[in-house]
Amino acid sequence: MNNSLIPGNYLFISAFVIQFLAIVPLTILKNEKKAFVISNFILLIGLVLGLISTLSSKLFSFASFSSNDTLLFSNWIRLDGLGLYFLFIIQLVAIPTVIYNFSYLQHYIDQKRSIKSFVTFYIILLISTQFVVMANQAILFLVSWEVMSMSAYLGMLLEKEKEEVQKGSFYYFVASHLLVFILYIFFFLLHHQTNSWLLSDYHLTAATISLIPILFILSFVGFGIKAGFMPFHFWLPQAHPIAPTVLSAFLSGVIIKTGIYGILRTFQFLKPIPEWCGWLILVVSIFSAIFGVWYALAQHDIKRLLAYHSIENIGIIGIGIGIGFIGSANNLPVIEVLGFGGALLHTLNHAIFKSLLFLGSGVIYQNLGTRNIELMGGLVHRAKYLAILFLIGSIAISGIPPFNGFISEFIIYTGFFQTAKELKNYYPLLMLLFVVGLAFVGGLAVACFTKINSIMFLGTERKEVKHFHISVFDYISLGILALLCIVIGFYPQPFIGIVNKVISNGFVAANSPSALLNMNWLSITIIFSSILFGVIVLYFAKMQIHKRYGRRTSAAWSCGYENQSPRMQYTASSFADELNTIPKTILLYNKKVDSSKRVIPKPSSFESHSSDFVDNKIVLPGYSLLGKIISKIEFLSRTDIRYYIAFILVMIIIYSFIAFLWI
Amino acid sequence: MGNVLSILFCLSLFYVSITSRVKGYVTVLQIQGVLLSLIIVIPFIYPFSIYGIILPATLLLVKVFLIPRYINKIILDLDIRRVIDPTIQQFSFLLLVIATMVVIFVVSNILSQSTELNVIPFASGFSAIVIGIYIIMFRRKLIVHVAGFLILENGIFLFGTAVASELPMMIELGTLLDVFVVVFLMGIAINKISTTLDGFDVTALGRLKD
Structure with missing residues (x-):
């Protein structure tokens, strides 16, 4: 047994033991609040220890990898590059959400709602998610996967008396079971081919190469449902809005990434991969990205909007994976490194800024009691720092420099150009199409986040807010995430190094030239710093001008009107209307304008609504057809x-007959 | 010796398929309990071992004394009519049973040529399983269903002894416990149902459907 991880080994195990121990206070202590605070604190310690041990492992301590780092004296658990990287993401995102728990769940305690079971499921969810990425045994993987899905489902039912919660969680429940069924077939096929249950043994030989298409499709559909690629995304916008904020942040930031993990893991089994697999992922991803963001633009519910943005970002990650597959099929490690590197880094980035945005929206929801953007406004006057933190997340998710979203999208763009350069023929033209598509996605994302930032934070209040309270825990958790956005944006070198190490451990040959490290990252740091410096200089110049010439103030969006009321403001639907009308058949976007042109006008109204195409045209009709x-x-x-007894007897006879013929 | 006892077991199945009194079922259950205990005690008599005796003794206690007494108690307590309510004629039922047994014995004989098994205990056990299901299918009374279920369990037991010469102790004890719990639960269920539905037909249970 290779125990090359010994110093970290004890730390690893103790971290998990402590995380498990966090359940204990919930079962012992009667007092709801005391039990929750203690258990959350223990959980936090466990997670921090886990993060420390992950960071001290070989992935981050700049040593070379050996491929079989096992834990707990068995090879059921393996810590290789990919697993450790996702473990890192999980723990990194879990820590701020657990800190956020302190203030968020306090609201529920104030409402005299029992949260013990929710916290228990949350702890189980965190632990099982970590086990999913560490498991090296198919059954252990599937069991952890199932525990992860089901604990998330049970956690969603915190406000189970609401009808929307029942509906949304049911979607999640059905989708999870559908995909687990597909994964069973996938793993049993693999087991049948290799006669082993260990993931590290799944290498297909030349004899079984004909199975690759089937295995790839199974894996892409199965893990794709979890990740939320476009035709399989229908559960995502239903389930994310109704979950408690801490859970939806974790769901959107981390759990859908386990789907990405699965697809990347499958890639390691299925070498050599045919090129059409890469194209399939690329096309599906670009559709997910474009329509994900377009659907997001049409939403009024902040959490639903963010859920659609998850689909968009999964699409961007998928584009990176697709490029990596194409590079692998053509045996070009340069393209492979850029594609997978971009995908892996974007996975980390999306986990960070999406949690930031979800947690930020949770703060607003707790104070306003609504998720409808149309009812928000002027929040910048209530919570200045929250607006700044939310803005950082918004800029990062739109892929605008100088934050982290730009870095990973930049790598993916470079991947496109590299592919066009290396593979001549018709590739440059196709790559150009994808580049335009990705740029278009970026543009729509900017439009969407302009919309929510301006409607939510600027202008005047549309709904009376008595007091807007943000606790110190909110600021800590949001601050950690925002800081990470900034750090990865300004100084990406260490993270690029980590990603590069993951890729050289299991994706490409270790000695192949790394296109990632050869990029000129120092110039990015310098350019970003100068942008920041320029912004600061301009700000001080503005201050000076104000000081010298005075400052004229008036209500926001007033446009020259004198006595403006909140109803006269620009609304979110009117902002997005132009863009949403273009693909209105796919978005199922309909408007109801009720304006009378009579002499004495009646009150006129405007309504816009968009519903999901896949959900309304495929899933629900399919469901009712099945029922029929x-x-x-x-x-x-x-x-x-x-x-029924007679039916049983008939079945016994049929089975016996078949068995009899068999012999 | 085991073959002779198995044939006696089969004869008891014929009796149970022709009798029309609930009491007959209880008697057959007792007889079958004795036969089963004898079948599994035989290998342990000559090189005598006390451990070999424990299971047959338990079986005897449960199958011959406890369960029949409990069923009798239910019959007395609830004042059930003493005749069973068949849904087909007794004679056609007997014909069905005989036909089934013929098929099973022929099939077992063919099977025994390719695999190693004791044909007669195997076929008797299998017949008891199928006839237990028949009894549940073609009788209307709930208490007779209990008896049918117990015959089915006896069949499984005999089947097990035929397939493996020595079943692991835990499995056998598990079977016993299983039976006991089932009878117990059904007794409780009948008690409850009789107070609420005022009848013992399974047809009345249809009204309980969700």
Whole structure:
């Protein structure tokens, strides 16, 4: 047994033991608040220890990898590059959300709602997610996966008396079970081919190469449902808005990334990968990215909007993976490194800024009691720092320099150009199409976040807010995430180094030239710093001008009007209307304008609504069709137990007959 | 010796398929309990071992004394009519049973040529399983269903002894416990149902459907 991880080994195990121990106070202590605070604190310690041990492992301590780092004296758990990287993401995002828990769940305690079970499920969710990425045994993987899905489902039911919660969580429940079923087939096929349950043994030989298309499709559909690629995304905008904020932040930031983890893991099994797999991922991803952000633009519910942005970002990650697949199929490590590097770094980045945005929206939801953007406004006067933190997240997610979203998208763009350069023929033209597509996505994302930032934070208040309270825990957790956005944006070198190490451990040959490290990262740091410096200089210049010439103030969006009321402000739907009308068949975008042109005008109104195409045109009709087919065999349903016994007997006879023929 | 006892077991199945009194079922259950205990005690008699006796003794206690007494108690307590309510004629039922047994014995004989098994205990056990299901299918009374279920369990037991010469102790004890719990639960269920529904037909249970 290779115990090359010994110094970190004890730390690793103790971190998990402490995380498990966090459940104990919840079962012992009667007092709801005391139990929750203690258990959350223990959980936090466990997570911090886990992060320290992950950071001290080989991935981050700048040593070379050996491929079989095992834990707990068995090879059921393996810490290789990919697993450690995702473990790092999970723990990094979990720590701020757990800190945020302190203030967020306090609201529920004030409402006299029991949160013990929620906290228990949350702890189980965190632990099982970490086990998913560490598991090296198919059954252990599937069990952790199932525990992860189900604990998230049970956590979602915190406000179970609401109808929307029941509906949304049901979507999640069905989607999770569908994909687990597909994964069962996937792993049993792999087991059948290799006669092993260990993930590290799954290397297909030449004899089984014909199975690659089937395995790839199974994996892409199965893990794709979890990740939320476009045709399989239908559960995501239903489930994310209704979950408690801490859970939806974790769901959107981390859990959908386990789907990405699965696809990347599959890539390691299925070498050599045919090139069409890469193209398939690329096309599906670009569609997810474009329509994800377009749907987001049409939403009024802040959490639903962010959920659609998750689909967009999963699409961007998928684009990187697609480029990596194409590079692998053409045996060009340069492209492979850029594609997978961009995807992996964007996974980390998205986990950070999406949690930041979700937690920020949670603060607003707690204070305003609504998730509807149209009812918000002028919040910058209530919470200046929250607005700044939210703005940082918004800039990062739109891929604008100087924050982290830009870095990973930059790598993916470089991947496109590199592909066009290395593979001549028709590739440059196709790559140009994808570049335009990705740029278009960026543009729409900017439009969308301009919309929510301006409507939510600027202008005047549309709804009376009595007091706007933000606790210190909120600021700490949001601050950590915003700081990470800034650090990765301004100084990406260490993170690039980590990603490069992950890729050289299991993706490409370790000695192949690294296109990632060869990029000129120092100039990015310098350019970003000078942008920042310029902004600061301009700000001080503005201050000086104000001081010298005075400052004229008036209400926001007033546009020259004198007595402006909140109703006269620009609304979110009117902002996005122009853009949403273009693809209105796919967005199912409809407007209801009710304006009368009579002499004495009646009150006029405007409404816009968009519903999900896949959900409304494919999933729900398919579901009712299934119901119709099943109702056809309802004649078998009897009231009397004796009929069922007879059915059992008939089945026994059929089985025996088959077995008899078999012998 | 085991073959002779198995054939006696089969004869008891014929009796149970022709009798029309609930009491007959209880008697058959007792007889089957004795037969089963004898079948599993035989290998342990000559090189006598006390451990070999424990299981047959438990079996005897449960199957011959406890369960029949409990069923009798239910019959007395609830004042159930003493005849079963068949849904087909007794004679056609007997024909069905005989036909089934013929098929099973022939099939077992063919099977025994390719695999190693004791044909007669195997076929008797299998017949008891199927006939237990028949009894549940073609009788209307709930208490008879309990008896049918117990016959099915006896069949599984005999089947097990035929397939493996020595079943692990834990499995056998598990079977016993299983039976005991089932009878217990059904007794409780019948008690409850009789107070609420005022009848013992399974047809009345249909009204409980969701």
